[in-house]
Amino acid sequence: MVSVLFVCLGNICRSPMAEAVLRHKIAERGLTRQITVDSAGTGNWHIGKAPHEGTRRILDANGISYENMAARIVRSSDFEQFDYIVCMDQSNGANVRKVAGGEEAELLFFMDLLPHEKLREVPDPYFTGNFEQVYELINAGCDVLLERIIHEQVE
Template identity: 75%
Template sequence: MVNVLFVCLGNICRSPMAEAVLRHKVAQQQLSGQITVDSAGTGDWHIGKLPHEGTRRILDLHGISYLDMMARLVSGDDFDKFQYIVCMDQSNGVNVRKLPGGDKRELMYFMDLLPEEELREVPDPYFTGNFEQVYDLINAGCDVLLDRIRSEKLQQA
């Protein structure tokens, strides 16, 4: 089983959008028994809340479920559970590294999946309001990540 964790600040915009999009792609490719996807935040303001209404709106528009998704904090325990920890920006990567064991863990940055893009961090639509732009980046990046998982992990199993 390959486990993927997306991390952003409050776990209500970017990381749950990425979780929902990748789950959708995994299900479409009939890989649900081989890949699990989760998300978490580095800040505790929204713990237990649903994804942001802008995230829900864009996911609804694309027919992607966010059922049972609730904001949670990233923890040191996640280092044992997830092979891929994907941070939406550098600030969240710094905060993940501060967790016990975080300094020894390899992290990914989402925009590294899209080297052709000028942006190096996924913009936070909580502040920008541009959920469409974030969805487009996440949709493209999740395709690349899924291809990477298929080549790196699933073929080894």
């Protein structure tokens, strides 16, 4: 079983959107028994809350479920549990490394999946309000990530 953890600041916008999108793509490919996906935040403001209404709206518009998703914070045990820890921006990565403590966390930055894009971080729609832009980036990046996982991990 391959596992992916998406990380953003509050775990209500970017990372749950990525979790839902990748889960949807995994289900479409019939790989739900081979790949699991979760998301977490580096801040504790929204623990237990559903994704942001902007995230829910864009996922609904694209027929993607976010059922039973609730914000949580990154835990040190995540470094043992997940094969891929994908951070939405450099600040999230720095905070994740602090949680890792002595563990050398291998992180993947989401925009590294899309090297042709000028943006190097996924903009936070909590502040920008541009959920459509974030969805387009996440949708494209999840395609790349899924192909990478299939190539590297799934038999």
